[in-house]
Amino acid sequence: MDWIAVGVTLKLAALTTAALAAIGLPLAYWLATTRRAWRPLVDAAVAVPLLLPPTVLGFYLLMSTGPDTLAGRVYARVAGGTLPFSFAGVWLASVLYNLPFAVRPFAAGFAAIDRRLLEAARCLGASPVRTFATVVLPLSWPAVLAGLVLAFAHTVGEFGVVLMVGGNIPGVTRTIALAIYDDVQALDYGAAHEASALLLVFAVCVLALTYTLQRRTPAV
Numbered sequence: 723m724d725w726i727a728v729g730v731t732l733k734l735a736a737l738t739t740a741a742l743a744a745i746g747l748p749l750a751y752w753l754a755t756t757r758r759a760w761r762p763l764v765d766a767a768v769a770v771p772l773l774l775p776p777t778v779l780g781f782y783l784l785m786s787t788g789p790d791t792l793a794g795r796v797y798a799r800v801a802g803g804t805l806p807f808s809f810a811g812v813w814l815a816s817v818l819y820n821l822p823f824a825v826r827p828f829a830a831g832f833a834a835i836d837r838r839l840l841e842a843a844r845c846l847g848a849s850p851v852r853t854f855a856t857v858v859l860p861l862s863w864p865a866v867l868a869g870l871v872l873a874f875a876h877t878v879g880e881f882g883v884v885l886m887v888g889g890n891i892p893g894v895t896r897t898i899a900l901a902i903y904d905d906v907q908a909l910d911y912g913a914a915h916e917a918s919a920l921l922l923v924f925a926v927c928v929l930a931l932t933y934t935l936q937r938r939t940p941a942v
Contacts, residue, residue: 723916726893727901734809734884734897735877738816742824742873745817747866750828751854755840769822776819780886783815805887812888812895819883824873831865832858868935875928879921 753765771779787793787805797805805811835858843853859866881899888895890904898917905914 723913723920724896724898724901727896727898730809730893730895731878731897731899734813734816734880735874737813738820738877739824739870739874741813741817742820743870746821746824746828746869746873750825750869751832751858753825754829754832755837768825771819772822776880776882777886779819780815780883783811783818783883783887787811787814807887807889807891807895809888809894812884815883815887816877816880819880820873820876823876824869827865827869827872828862831862831869834865835861864935868932871928871935872932875925878924 749764749768753761753768784806785791787797789795789798789804789806794805797803797810801810803810805814839857839861840853843857844850848856878897879899880897881903884895884897885900890896890900896904898921902914902917902921905911905917
């Protein structure tokens with residue numbers, strides 16, 4: 723088994739999950755509580771990766787972050803490199819691709835909370851941030867944890883978007899899924915079976931944990 727690829731995969735999954743927690747929690751809370759007329763448009767934009775082929779998302783990311791684009795030039799000035807075929811580019815693609823896998827469970831948990839509890843907290847003088855930290859998160863932690871676990875696991879198994887944006891650079895963008903593909907191409911079925919079995923066991927454990935957490939989400 724390619725343990726370097728395993729390390730890259732775990733690093734990518736951990737950083738992606740951290741970014742999704744920072745971005746996804748406030749976004750999901752807004753989606754669960756807002757009454758704005760354009761909420762469905764934001765919800766649809768978040769859910770697009772669920773239907774869009776990973777190669778399409780990867781292609782447009784390549785076109786929009788290349789060295790000749792505005793984003794590419796800004797990144798080159800700041801970081802001194804390019805986003806395509808780099809770990810940073812794969813991380814960006816992973817965050818965008820996994821956004822709905824985190825936001826949808828988050829939003830479902832937040833929407834299940836009785837709004838009267840939020841109104842009571844505000845009447846007692848709690849700020850929106852304090853209300854979120856002391857009321858919303860404690861009541862919806864199973865859904866939040868389920869979203870984080872699901873996003874982490876989905877990142878571990880990514881293939882198409884990683885290949886499109888990051889290529890297959892050993893030690894940089896080569897993940898365990900790409901290592902399995904390379905093993906099959908090289909007719910090394912033993913190594914491919916070993917890594918595939920590991921991912922299969924991992925996927926079953928993650929799904930069991932996710933379903934358990936979803937059942938524990940309180941309806942309050």
